[in-house]
Amino acid sequence: MEDNKILGKRMKLLRGNKTQEEMSKLLGLSRASYSHYENNRVEPDTEMLKKIADIHNVTVDYLLGRTSSTTHREVNQKNYKIPFHRAAQITEILNQKRISASEFRRALGMSEDDFFVFRGGNDFKITEKQAKVIEDMLGIPKENLEDDSFTETVMGREITLSEEDVILFNELKKYPILFHDLASDPERKVRELLKMYKMKKMFLEDNEEELGDGFGDLED
Template sequence: MSFQSRLKNLRLEAKLTQQDVANKLGITRQAYGYYESEKSKREPDHDSTQKLARIFDVSLDYLLGATESKIIVANQIINITKEEIKLLNELKKHPTMLHDLASNPEKKIKELVKLYQMKKMLLEEDEGEYGDSFDE
């Protein structure tokens, strides 16, 4: 996948317009549009590339196509599946659960994902056994 298409996909995933990203970079929408255009030879400078990685919360390696993993935890690039990314995003809503990720983040995230899946499975079993509410 080219840098341009990767950048566009990240923007669309984040539900941002070209103008939104341009504003964050401090450039015009047209200038940013060139970054996404496959026909353009324009690429962002180093500082802008770093800003783009921060805006989309991905590694520079992912943004530049050096890796397919776009998740960074505790300054380490980790390889997890799309399902695990989805669950991680859910877990981010509970920061106390994520406090010890600095040591071996890939392993810890996989453990948290399993824990979350087990919790979800148990809750679904409870709903099936006891109904959706206490009134039944």
């Protein structure tokens, strides 16, 4: 978790006017268990994080403080991130230009909590508008901040894929039988399926054939 207190803060924010009792019932928890999550005494497991995110219609990344955006992005939508080395560069340029952290934070439109995580790097995701602010104020081209990876959630586990792999993965979803044994190691299985699918597509393209109704036999 990027900030061990941000999950609880965001859960409180998203809860709004609802009581802890109401939220605990929605999640199938005791009020005490929910309170432990919100007060950062206990960290929810992956399945519970996904359930909390789904109820509030936000992403798990948002709950964990990895991004200030609450929504998933589409495949054709650009996104940006701040890796550790870029965060260090930003701090150095801020000092050189004598731009205060508070001035920069306000220009980015970030809360203090988000800005704290942002300054730590760790591939913190930012919007295109924020990337443009960094470009204008610090001279770092926003193209240098582009994030060309995408996240798919499979069996409760988030898997980072390239744009090409996301498109292929969506094609593979037409064949549910391929995903019958993902529980043991979903990431490994998905990557194996993608590798085999790419090979088959290349073979068919080389032979000027069309993909049939089935995907063929697959083995672990």
